[in-house]
Amino acid sequence: MSEKIAVLGAGSWGSILASVLDENGHDVRLWSYNPKQVEELNTQHTNTHYIKDFTFSPSLVAYSDLASALDNVDAILFVVPTKAIRSVAAQVATILKEKNLQPELIHASKGIEQKTYKRLSQVLEEEIPAENRKAVTVVSGPSHAEDVARKDITLVTAASLSPDAAKYAQKIFMTSYFRVYTNPDIIGVEIGAALKNIIALGAGALHGLGYGDNAKAALMTRGLAEISRLGTSFGADPMTFIGLSGVGDIIVTATSANSRNWRAGDELGRGEKLDDVINHMGMVIEGLATTKAAYELSRERGVSMPITEAIYQVIYEGKDIRTAISELMQREGRSEF
Ligand SMILES: NC(=O)C1=CN([C@@H]2O[C@H](COP(=O)(O)OP(=O)(O)OC[C@H]3O[C@@H](n4cnc5c(N)ncnc54)[C@H](O)[C@@H]3O)[C@@H](O)[C@H]2O)C=CC1
Numbered sequence: 001m002s003e004k005i006a007v008l009g010a011g012s013w014g015s016i017l018a019s020v021l022d023e024n025g026h027d028v029r030l031w032s033y034n035p036k037q038v039e040e041l042n043t044q045h046t047n048t049h050y051i052k053d054f055t056f057s058p059s060l061v062a063y064s065d066l067a068s069a070l071d072n073v074d075a076i077l078f079v080v081p082t083k084a085i086r087s088v089a090a091q092v093a094t095i096l097k098e099k100n101l102q103p104e105l106i107h108a109s110k111g112i113e114q115k116t117y118k119r120l121s122q123v124l125e126e127e128i129p130a131e132n133r134k135a136v137t138v139v140s141g142p143s144h145a146e147d148v149a150r151k152d153i154t155l156v157t158a159a160s161l162s163p164d165a166a167k168y169a170q171k172i173f174m175t176s177y178f179r180v181y182t183n184p185d186i187i188g189v190e191i192g193a194a195l196k197n198i199i200a201l202g203a204g205a206l207h208g209l210g211y212g213d214n215a216k217a218a219l220m221t222r223g224l225a226e227i228s229r230l231g232t233s234f235g236a237d238p239m240t241f242i243g244l245s246g247v248g249d250i251i252v253t254a255t256s257a258n259s260r261n262w263r264a265g266d267e268l269g270r271g272e273k274l275d276d277v278i279n280h281m282g283m284v285i286e287g288l289a290t291t292k293a294a295y296e297l298s299r300e301r302g303v304s305m306p307i308t309e310a311i312y313q314v315i316y317e318g319k320d321i322r323t324a325i326s327e328l329m330q331r332e333g334r335s336e337f
């Protein structure tokens with residue numbers, strides 16, 4: 001099986017997923033809106049700002065023209081940051097209509113749209129009419145680009161309402177070190193994927209402040225409980241939150257210095273200013289915007305999310321982190337479940 005696949009977004013995750021697909025023998029077109037990055041990818045076969053010490057195969061071709069990248073595609077993989085998904089999808093929709101194409105649509109981004117609180121598959125479905133796409137699939141799980149670049153063992157899940165679409169994603173990605181499961185619960189997978197970044201920010205902050213393993217385990221476990229409460233309020237399957245895109249992704253993101261969210265939290269815990277942290281990261285820190293969306297959603301739906309609320313207050317209301325932690329600890333005692 002060799003498919004024509006456009007990968008939209010050449011950051012660390014988009015470029016490494018493109019490399020996995022290229023290695024699997026597909027005709028991969030990696031699109032970036034940054035012409036300098038396209039030139040570097042096509043001449044040096046590197047993407048140094050986003051992924052260090054990695055050389056791409058010359059068979060992987062980068063494009064700056066979106067319409068050329070989408071020529072005759074069988075599938076499109078969106079891996080742009082959450083805030084860019086809708087605008088990129090709108091451009092894609094116009095091109096697919098002109099070319100009369102109906103590709104598989106997959107995304108591997110992690111976030112919730114600001115203000116609308118939509119999941120990213122919902123944004124894609126809204127922007128790209130049904131006659132120009134198949135069912136949307138999300139590929140998600142504990143998967144730092146740096147580990148996949150080293151061909152370290154990585155397991156993810158492909159979730160879609162369409163079993164055929166999920167199986168398609170599974171088939172194009174599976175390789176000796178990258179194993180893909182399927183899951184029909186796209187709601188749970190997308191909510192877990194987005195909200196684990198809030199917990200990663202918190203775990204990084206605990207580390208930066210000098211807290212130990214007990215505190216980090218507590219944050220991850222109670223964080224998962226609130227993610228699961230919000231997710232099930234939307235009809236997600238509770239089992240999904242003990243799967244790869246739930247507990248799996250919390251473990252990898254909340255314990256690793258490869259995580260931009262963890263690093264941002266760590267720097268905040270050490271007393272750095274948020275603007276400085278964002279500026280020198282130079283890559284997307286999805287958890288910041290996701291904290292706002294999840295906090296607002298929890299209020300709207302009456303779902304208790306005290307950790308998310310505390311992190312919101314630190315990021316958006318300037319609350320001192322130690323004060324926020326102390327207030328969380330002084331909440332009235334309650335039953336675990
Ligand atoms: N890096 C990782 O290991 C993983 C990242 N993800 C998710 O993948 C998504 C992308 O993340 P990364 O690749 O890590 O981000 P990144 O910060 O490394 O790169 C983002 C890319 O998107 C491009 N971009 C930014 N704004 C754009 C716009 N308006 N239109 C088109 N392109 C735009 C940038 O030029 C850059 O190439 C995020 O939602 C992230 O949570 C998911 C799993 C693993």
Ligand SMILES: O=C(CO)COP(=O)(O)O
Nearest residue numbers: 141142143144259260261
């Ligand atoms: O989602 C990720 C790993 O599964 C990557 O997390 P960061 O965006 O925090 O680097």
